[in-house]
Amino acid sequence: MGHGDGRGRVVSRPDADDTGTRILHVDMDAFYAAVEVLDDPTLRGLPLIIGAPDGRSVVSSASYEARRYGVRAAMPVSQALRLCPTARIVPPHFHRYQEVSRQVMAIFESFTPLVEPLSVDEAFLDVQGVRRLWGSPARIADLIRTRVLDEVGITCSVGVAATKHVAKMASTVAKPDGMLVVPAPATLDFLAPRPVRAMWGVGPKAAEALEARGIRTIRDVRESSREMLDRAVGPALSARLTQLALGEDPRAVDTERVEKSIGHEETFDQDILDRTFLRAELLRLADRVAARLRRADWETATVSIKIRFDDFRTVNRSQTLSEPTAVGQRIGEAAQGLFEQIDRRDPVRLVGVRAENLRPAGGAGLGLWDDDEDWRKVEGAVDEAVARFGSATISRARHIGRGDGRGAAQHPKAHGVN
Known part of the structure; x- marks a missing residue:
């Protein structure tokens, strides 16, 4: 490669x-x-x-x-x-x-x-x-x-x-x-010397597990027993890698592909110990995520957070919601709950909130009671105000004047496919 x-x-x-x-x-x-x-x-x-x-x-x-x-x-x-x-x-x-x-x-x-x-x-x-x-x-x-x-x-x-996997590698x-x-007849020859780390679905941990067993190239994948591959990366990934190593990839170009996730992150000017401040930041980021969901007419079924500490160690947590939502308050409360589950109390360098497992808004319908009705109205009014006057004029009261430690950098990949 x-x-x-x-x-x-x-x-x-x-x-x-x-x-x-x-x-x-x-x-x-x-x-x-x-x-x-x-x-x-x-x-x-x-x-x-x-x-x-x-x-x-x-x-x-x-x-x-x-x-x-x-x-x-x-x-x-x-x-x-x-x-x-x-x-x-x-x-x-x-x-x-x-x-x-x-x-x-x-x-x-x-x-x-x-x-x-x-x-x-x-x-x-x-x-x-x-x-x-x-x-x-x-x-x-x-x-x-x-x-x-x-x-x-x-x-x-x-x-x-001939396939998506080989085209991306090329x-x-x-x-x-x-x-x-890469003409179709030359696919196997092209793949053979490529490193396993270049294969679709092989992350750092899977690569280490494969390389520890001497499986370093795609040729090695083809020549390894299924039992060895199963032990290294599990049966599901093993089956996929075997297929890809043989040049087989049934995935078609999907014009209906949608964003897999929407998220925002914040890197602080100074490491933050104040957990009340961090909880407020998670809510602020959740509001931004929710606003993007509503603009795209999507809801999220899963909320995840990222917390990076001052030593650059990063912790990720996620939670599947009882019902999909595009309400910032609900996403924020889920994010705050996930944050409370993290035992470390070290200074925090970065926080992030991400909406995952997206689906069209309203697909699940509303129950007899809409627990989010009041928040839905509030956030709908905020959307209208932002559309008229711009986002810089609208904020939760708790965020006003809280410039300390915040705003060093917005994460660039607050986009979809990751």
Whole structure:
């Protein structure tokens, strides 16, 4: 695989053999940093860190120039600056990233209606049905790369393959600004030397369990007994990895894909010990999550929280609700209850609230009694006020004047698919 900084890049020619392919995985290159350079060309060629300038936040993204020093997303900015002291820190502009993302997705949809966005900067496309209109999958991939550069001004990398799994792996190998085509007959040869960590569904713990048994590549997965794989990662993941290692991936491009979760996080200017303050922050973040749910006409069935302590250890907790909701008070109360279950009383660096297991609003209907009726009315009135006057004018009374320790950095990935 590539190294995340452009080393080990492998690309194909535009006229590469694309026999048996139909799936494209298109991924913008260092998207946040690329948009910042687009808006300020003087940043081009510089090592850039997208994040809050106080050093206490985490890196949202980094340019390839910074990545070559070892800078990575989710790394503390202070650590990133130690690795790359000459880096320029640029605060994130999330509304601008969404705006550019819409331009890019519109280009994808001009080629095929079968587009599955994964996040603001990547998507799967099924181009099987538009070959007569645009040409072969490799030709379409090349056209997309050209149009994104010409019309938006940023670069992207594209993987072309017979399945989603292989297409995504190919786009990673091709980064930055490249295209890699894996014809169906070459799928097994392409997969064989790739690390197990690059496989869909293999997280750090699963990778460690596999590598501890000498299973380091996809070829090793194919050559390992099912019993060994079961012991390493459990029967369910074992079956999936066996299938993927053989180049089999039945997943289709899903144009109805919706956000899996909606969340907000807050990194504090100073570590916080005041649990009353932290509980209030969880409620404030829950209000923001709920407002986004209502705007999207969704409800959440599961609430989760993230608490990061001053030593960077992170605790996550989640709770399934008795009924789905988009009411901030209910989400906040669940988040506060989860917080009280955490035994550690150390200073807190970051808190986050996330709505998961989303479903269309009103799908479950209302019971004989609506316990949230009063809060629903209040929050509905707040939504109307925000629409008229802007969010900066509306807040719970308990949050007014509470600027101490808050507001160092909003988490950039308060978006959906994670």
